[in-house]
Amino acid sequence: MSVISMTVNGKPASADIEARTLLVQFIREQLGLTGTHVGCDTSQCGACVVHVDGRAVKSCTMLAAQAEGAEILTIEGLAPNGELHPVQAAFREHHGLQCGFCTPGMIMTAVDMIRRIPDLDEETVREELEGNICRCTGYHNIVKAILAASQEMR
């Protein structure tokens, strides 16, 4: 066991955990932030995407210990004052979610994508979503939502 500390959604978070604890387990089980989901065990589905120091990361691919001292942003921290982030709003507006399970990962991926790539087009969005699986929507409206949000955030 060892104590690790990081900032999660702007607040300090620290816990005494086993060294093998994954970042996603720390977020879900230690902090009770269950908006970040686990959809696979091979780092393929992207349901667990959070931001680590501003970059989208699959939180099942890193140990919590590796995030020591980092700034973590999860889906719960994206709309701190209750006002939806433009990507969240676009997912709702364009029906970019059905069961909602892939949604937090999709949204966190999209926020990072829009930050990195100023001129998103459909093909780029589809390529960038390669690491996020959705079984419900066929991606059609997810792509639409991300393009709309990226327009809006220009």
Place this chain on the structure above:
Amino acid sequence: MSGAAREGIGQPVRRKEDFRFITGNGHYTDDISRPRQTYAYFLRSPHAHARIRSIDTSEAEKAPGVAGIFTGRHVADDGLGGLICGWTVTSKDGTPMKVGPHPILALDTVRYVGDHVAMVVAETLAEARAAAELIEVDYEALPAAVSLGSCQKPDAAQVHPEAPRNTCFEWELGNKAETEAAFAKAARVVKLDLTNNRLIPNAMEPRAAIGEYDKGSGIYTLHTTSQNPHVARLVLSAFVGVAPEHKLRVIAPDVGGGFGSKIFIYAEETACVWAAAKLGRPIKWTADRSEAFLSDAHGRDHLSHAELALDADGKFLGLRVKTIANLGAYLSTFSAAVPTYLYGTLLSGQYDIPAIYVEVDGVYTHTAPVDAYRGAGRPEATYLVERMVETAARETGIDPADIRRRNFIRSFPHQTPVIMNYDAGDYQASLDAALEAIDYKGFAARKSDAAKRGKLRGIGISSYIEACGIAPSAAVGSLGAGVGLWESAEVRVNPTGNVEVLTGSHSHGQGHETTFAQLVASRLGIPLSNVEIVHGDTDKVQFGMGTYGSRSGAVGMSAIVKALEKIEAKAKKIAAHLMEAAVEDITFENGAFTVQGTDKSLAWAEVSLAAYTAHGFPSGEIEPGLKEGAFYDPANFTFPAGAHVCEVEIDPDTGIVEIVKFVAVDDFGTIINPMIVEGQVHGGIAQGIGQALLEHGVYDPASGQLVTGSYMDYCMPRADDLPSFTLGFTKTVCPSNPLGMKGCGEAGAIAAPPAIINAVTDALGIRDIEMPATPARVWQALQSAAPRAAAE
């Protein structure tokens, strides 16, 4: 537009449920934790078929954190029953299907890789998993019957001694003699062997359960990822015997997709809730993705031979089909119904086929159980019919659109030779609209343009029909269902006038909280925000049948309509009393009760409040309160239908198939929320493309190991595998339910695969290619079809 009109029927209202999902505030089963909970881990069989000589748990029991270890012996000693199949299929010789036992935890034999051997419960999941490694199971490995093509051979390994030749049933439907006669007079017979590939469901939320027991009350509570919590409770109480029905509460909270795979009652949740009482502590289990691959009930997996008889004008005379359907190692909750009554009954497609005869052998193999998945039987039927029709067009030289037009059913009701009575439809309208949208006439030019670029271009049509609603009860009962298939609703009007609607349907992505509320709000003339849809908890909601088979609109909403009618009738009585008028003179519109021909009027909220104050109600005539329930049993299935057309381009060097355009035109009858309906179609098409081009559940034929057991091996459709889709709608109203709805959840998964394979085979100039048409298969097909080349 007024607020009410913006929220009414037919409007693309943004979803009420979205806020919690986009902010990370949903509550899926694994998000829920109970005080003092323990964690379960299932030790699973590494063998496809083995006898268990012994299980030694002594070392594991001493491992750190272990709270309990449960095996099939404990389950049997406790007198628990096994898991059941709720549908009985009768063979053509009149004998009932042959069912082997389906224990919750294996007793002396394991029958597929992933079969449940023991449940280890510990303080943490890591401890449970570590302890499971210490369990010594002495297996005697046995030969396995894995492949569908050979499992009925006399020398094949036996899955259940009860079912010789691994044959569970040999079912038939239709008229054999008439079909023979039709073939005898045929000008041409088209024949095709077809494989419908095995799919693995992969709802993104893995299955999960939390079992609890309250000693004081004797009440068990099960949180579980279910599409039908009441059915789960019924099975667990009446058949498995975990607890009496009134002592068992089943809660299906937010559920992250189901697609059929969460209809069924599985071993894991059964073991968790049962053992919670033994331990006196809650037990939580969440599948990891590998377990989901191994143990969720799979879908499809048919081998078929089909023959279509035509006259000289390309008119269909008869269809005969022989199908072998994989049931896996055990019968799952509805598995016997899927390749029979959900399949054979749809083999008439959209066509007037005077004679049909189908035989289906349901067979056991040493693989995971196969049950309803995203379309369930109907994709298999549509694939067969639409591949046959396409092949007939090519062999007769009739244009594929024309041969369909020549054979469409045009007058309704239409009785097919395979049970179904189609009530309404206009198949040519959808086909014409789809062909227009894809510019069918311009295809030849696009094909030659593609050829100049070295690409092979093809176009494929699929004119599909499905039977949805999965009802009425009397009909399904006569066909072998062990349950009735109606739906329930209760409308509770609160004294302040806002409304709770308790529905027996369950939403796991379909948006019921919005669509159902649209109906209620527009009927009562109140804002959408004043309506709450309650579902998924057997303690709150009256018995209901749940959501599958695209039934919640047509059946679930119809139940709400019936309850609303009763509410309106009673509210009118109250309004009449308050305004001292005759009930017949009260009209209810836009949320106001008015005495006809006067300016006397009362608002909805005033009448709601009066219902609960009940001052001066004429005694005996009006009871206080405003709450009504209804059970709705439809008169017929519903028949959504439409045409999907797909255009592909194939790179002959790589074999990669690109879908350049996909058009879907569907007739779903009345649409409550077009935004949600379009989303349902998109998701279905993506599944259809997945089946046609990417997905394939593969077992090693010798060892029975699941080869495609992770996202590294099983090719899920991803965003860059798919195009955006072009959708359109035509409308014929369904006459058998009050709203005229038909259902939309499975259309894409049903319609898309044959459209794609018809397009791929068109592009390649070949008769058939097996799904999934992967680059390797396409490339191979091109090599064997050589010297036909790209620039031909």
